Amino acid sequence: MADRQYDLGDAELEVLKVLWDEGPGTVRDVLSKLHDAGRRVAYTTVQTLLTRLEQKRFVTSNKTGLAYVYRARVSRDRVTRTRLESLLSQLYDGAAGPLVLQLVRSERLTGEEIEELQRLIEHYERDTGDAGSNI
Amino acid sequence: MADRQYDLGDAELEVLKVLWDEGPGTVRDVLSKLHDAGRRVAYTTVQTLLTRLEQKRFVTSNKTGLAYVYRARVSRDRVTRTRLESLLSQLYDGAAGPLVLQLVRSERLTGEEIEELQRLIEHYERDTGDAGSNI
DNA sequence: GCTATCCTACTACATCTGTAGGAGAAGTCA
DNA sequence: TGACTTCTCCTACAGATGTAGTAGGATAGC
Structure with missing residues (x-):
């Protein structure tokens, strides 16, 4: 109990x-x-x-x-x-991917959030050398 | 019933x-x-x-x-x-923003998803004229 | 000290959900 | 036709959850 x-x-x-x-x-x-x-x-x-x-x-x-x-x-x-x-x-x-895409497509992010997202992506691409596998 | x-x-x-x-x-x-x-x-x-x-x-x-x-x-x-x-x-x-950012930060998106995301963002920025307000 | 107030502890209960058993109808096969 | 198999229908039950009442102890103001 x-x-x-x-x-x-x-x-x-x-x-x-x-x-x-x-x-x-x-x-x-x-x-x-x-x-x-x-x-x-x-x-x-x-x-x-x-x-x-x-x-x-x-x-x-x-x-x-x-x-x-x-x-x-x-x-x-x-x-x-x-x-x-x-x-x-x-x-x-x-x-996580499909969910993120669904949310972004729903266009409910603010301009600031989009910018932040952009930064995160650039960061990611710098780290992994552009688009690559996820393994 | x-x-x-x-x-x-x-x-x-x-x-x-x-x-x-x-x-x-x-x-x-x-x-x-x-x-x-x-x-x-x-x-x-x-x-x-x-x-x-x-x-x-x-x-x-x-x-x-x-x-x-x-x-x-x-x-x-x-x-x-x-x-x-x-x-x-x-x-x-x-x-939706904070959730998206949290997910992207968790680095669980595949390269393809990141690319798709990149495209969505570019699309978004073209439409709204770069970063702007969300009203 | 009395009384109104506030707090905790305990109890209760309805609904939702997961899980399943038993009865009995219907179809299948020998 | 009798024994299986397979379905549906109904019933049951326990645990989780939302919601709240009642009893009784502590406190504070008069």
């Missing part, structure tokens, strides 16, 4: 995001933020979610005064990568 | 992928493919999954001889896009 495993549910992720965005906070802090964002949810729901996140080791807590303060234990980047990997393996057999 | 809604579970997606890859097929066809792929699962499990997929309107069926033949009703592309959008909105606030 002590530990849960598996992945993050949507509601859990939402709570975790608040901790990423706002830094450590209590149940009430998180609840306020969620309410601000228009999310109607009960205090005890947030509490349950934070408890489960702790059981899954995504957050830690320590009692400060009256209430527990929760703190994210995994980085946004780490979770992002895991979810992304999961999407890639589920839908693209793990290949 | 007639209709289910919500999204696809992992097991459901696996079954749907078989239909995408192999074309329409019966429970047994799908089961064989899954077994070939090393997936140990019972006949009735596949049956249940196909039934649920039909309730969710991801597949249709029609009785052909003895058994029902199931056929994907939504394209791989459509489902892919939906899942991707969901990931984007959950983790990147809907912005």
Whole structure:
């Protein structure tokens, strides 16, 4: 009963995001933020979610005064990568290329992002000597 | 009870992928493919999954001889896009750019994909007059 | 000290999802 | 026609997840 495993549910992720965005906070802090964002949810729901996140080791807590303060234990980047990997393996057999191309074709990158992309590609081509194999 | 809604579970997606890859097929066809792929699962499990997929309107069926033949009703592309959008909105606030950059930085694109990307970017820059705003 | 407030702990419950068994109809083969 | 095989239909169940109520301890203001 002590530990849960598996992945993050949507509601859990939402709570975790608040901790990423706002830094450590209590149940009430998180609840306020969620309410601000228009999310109607009960205090005890947030509490349950934070408890489960702790059981899954995504957050830690320590009692400060009256209430527990929760703190994210995994980085946004780490979770992002895991979810992304999961999407890639589920839908693209793990290949990143098709996904990138699909996204770029959808023309939703900003000018700056395109520039950054351009730089990355130049960098890549310098390293590998223009287009080559990927083995 | 007639209709289910919500999204696809992992097991459901696996079954749907078989239909995408192999074309329409019966429970047994799908089961064989899954077994070939090393997936140990019972006949009735596949049956249940196909039934649920039909309730969710991801597949249709029609009785052909003895058994029902199931056929994907939504394209791989459509489902892919939906899942991707969901990931984007959950983790990147809907912005595609950061995800693309992260993927390209992970250096998992083939030479060909990089070239294709290069072409897309050139195309983009021709259209918009080099780097510009994204409004 | 009392009372309103806030917090935690525990419990509950519905739905979704993965997984599968059993009953019974239908077709196949000897 | 009887024994298999193969299907569908219905039912079941456990774990994950979202959501929240209740009980009871701690705190703070009056």
